[in-house]
Amino acid sequence: MLFSIVAFMMLLVVWGSTYFLVNKERVAIERQAELSVGEITDTYEARVVRALREIDTALKLVRFTANNTGHANVLNALNEQRLLPPALLFTISLVDAQGMVVESTDSELLGLRLRPPLQATQEGDYLAVGEAQTEQEKQLTFTRPLLPGQAPTQEIGSGWVVIAIDANYFVSSYEARSLGQQGMLALVGEDGIVRVRRTGESINSGELMELAAWQSSTLDAVSVPFLTHWQGVERYTLVRKLYDFPLSIVVGLSAQEQLAEAQLLVQKYWQRAAWTSALLLMILVILGRLSWQLQRERQRVMDERVLHAQQVEHLAFHDTLTDLPNRAFLSHLVSQEVVLCGRHGESFALLFLDLDRFKLINDSLGHAVGDYLLQEAAKRLTGAVRESDVVARLGGDEFIILLRKVSRTEQIVPIANELLSSMRQPFILAGQECHISVSIGVSLFPADGLDEQSLMKNADVAMYQAKQAGKNNVHFCSIALS
Amino acid sequence: MVKRLIAPGISLLLGAMLSLIYNPALAEVLVVVSADAPFSRLTSSDLRDIYLGRRTQIADGMMVVPLDQSEGTAARSEFYTHFTGQTPAQIKAHWARQIFTGRGQPPQALANSRAVVERLVSDTKALGYIDPAFLDERLRVLTIE
Numbered sequence: 001m002l003f004s005i006v007a008f009m010m011l012l013v014v015w016g017s018t019y020f021l022v023n024k025e026r027v028a029i030e031r032q033a034e035l036s037v038g039e040i041t042d043t044y045e046a047r048v049v050r051a052l053r054e055i056d057t058a059l060k061l062v063r064f065t066a067n068n069t070g071h072a073n074v075l076n077a078l079n080e081q082r083l084l085p086p087a088l089l090f091t092i093s094l095v096d097a098q099g100m101v102v103e104s105t106d107s108e109l110l111g112l113r114l115r116p117p118l119q120a121t122q123e124g125d126y127l128a129v130g131e132a133q134t135e136q137e138k139q140l141t142f143t144r145p146l147l148p149g150q151a152p153t154q155e156i157g158s159g160w161v162v163i164a165i166d167a168n169y170f171v172s173s174y175e176a177r178s179l180g181q182q183g184m185l186a187l188v189g190e191d192g193i194v195r196v197r198r199t200g201e202s203i204n205s206g207e208l209m210e211l212a213a214w215q216s217s218t219l220d221a222v223s224v225p226f227l228t229h230w231q232g233v234e235r236y237t238l239v240r241k242l243y244d245f246p247l248s249i250v251v252g253l254s255a256q257e258q259l260a261e262a263q264l265l266v267q268k269y270w271q272r273a274a275w276t277s278a279l280l281l282m283i284l285v286i287l288g289r290l291s292w293q294l295q296r297e298r299q300r301v302m303d304e305r306v307l308h309a310q311q312v313e314h315l316a317f318h319d320t321l322t323d324l325p326n327r328a329f330l331s332h333l334v335s336q337e338v339v340l341c342g343r344h345g346e347s348f349a350l351l352f353l354d355l356d357r358f359k360l361i362n363d364s365l366g367h368a369v370g371d372y373l374l375q376e377a378a379k380r381l382t383g384a385v386r387e388s389d390v391v392a393r394l395g396g397d398e399f400i401i402l403l404r405k406v407s408r409t410e411q412i413v414p415i416a417n418e419l420l421s422s423m424r425q426p427f428i429l430a431g432q433e434c435h436i437s438v439s440i441g442v443s444l445f446p447a448d449g450l451d452e453q454s455l456m457k458n459a460d461v462a463m464y465q466a467k468q469a470g471k472n473n474v475h476f477c478s479i480a481l482s
Numbered sequence: 483m484v485k486r487l488i489a490p491g492i493s494l495l496l497g498a499m500l501s502l503i504y505n506p507a508l509a510e511v512l513v514v515v516s517a518d519a520p521f522s523r524l525t526s527s528d529l530r531d532i533y534l535g536r537r538t539q540i541a542d543g544m545m546v547v548p549l550d551q552s553e554g555t556a557a558r559s560e561f562y563t564h565f566t567g568q569t570p571a572q573i574k575a576h577w578a579r580q581i582f583t584g585r586g587q588p589p590q591a592l593a594n595s596r597a598v599v600e601r602l603v604s605d606t607k608a609l610g611y612i613d614p615a616f617l618d619e620r621l622r623v624l625t626i627e
Contacts, residue, residue: 047582047583047584050584051581051582082590085581086577086581086587086588086591087552087553087591088550088553088574088577088588088591089574089577089578089581166574166578168575168578169578169581169582170582172575172578172579172582172583173579173582173583
């Protein structure tokens, strides 16, 4: 009972603390994911803005140079001064009002016709962000008008400057180490159309993102990441509208990937809890078993002691040879009987028996035969009296019988005769028949004495007289007779 | 378009023919410096690091300025494939990441081997690679170990 309560409490502690730890771990991971989304977003935003500014600066530089040098060999001149972004990635073209490429860092484009950007119809300056598709790659194009007002004498008038760059450039900072395989870096236009998005190794574009819906779902979408479900992936997401450019960046971390680590840890915690519980239960079972065994052992020792005490007591009050009550027990019984009968006015008799010729048998046939004879005699005597009477051995060949509830000699004589006849049956001792007899002296309470000692003494005297009278007979105490 | 395809095709054919005559390690492209340059050998890992923008000095602390050739020239693809073990597309992705994250700028690109030779002659710190046909006595071929 105690053990099961202890076990229950300990299991409660184990599983409770595991649950607490697991929860803590999960919250910590979520918090960590939100923090890293914030950090990645800050870095990504800074890089995109810087890249866009560089592009815009290059556009303005080309325009300025073109407007001031008369549109001749502008790009070469700038390139020689290393003022243009590397041609390896950036393709810069000057286009005339008809859409014809007149100068380009990629000579393949010369003479091609480009379509004007949508904003070309409006007055004044603009920065148009468009898309172009070459055979190898998807490009983002950034366009600024040449602003004819500033160079009114030029015949090509209002052409424009275009910088085309591989769209991958804007997501090239994707690192699987921090973003995983399901993370997201994306550049999204104001129309919600994805300009370029990278997730793992795959780069996509043209999808629609409901940025407005996402942003309105939280109060502070700029710095506090929120969960989004998009194309089947749950992500901690941040959206930032870029300052001065018609673009937004979207950064996402896959919730599943971030929690995968925690999941492992959680599994480990639960496993550990299970092992601990099993161990605990095992220990408690063993302890319980030990304690039960200890208790049983103690019980056994106690039982043995009681039994031993009973045996000692029995030995103290019984004769070891015949197992009859001994002198001490008898005197106790007689004293009790004296008290009881004295109070109730009843009477009882003491019969003093002595085997005739016992000494002779003992000496001639040996002690073992003598002992056997005593045991047999005890059995016969016990068999000859009533259940309520007491047969005791005083020692040697002397026996005392306490006959309860007898008051007159007429009642005693038949019993005495029964005793005499029971002893007259021959005994088989050491292979030969032996004839034994007994002499009986009787004293009566209260007639022959009022205490145990006098009753014993009178019975003894009566027995002696019976012996004198030729053995094998009964003699009543003379006081009673008189 | 057609020109784009023909140029590498011819260079491949030429390369294949040349490789029958020369040791391929020396055949298609040579790493050269000015004859007045203070060094004549370079480990291949140094060369790779210099061209990928990982370092600007060689072992004894000398500044080296690498010169590139324009995208699409035969010497360029040969050089990168042979000495860095990366395809031009990988090189481009590498520089896209470097520029975008602000960690470096690619080497200055010149139009062809002739332009590289002209630059090398006037700049002893410069390092370049050229088509073997443009090798002359003003240049020294670096031993790449």
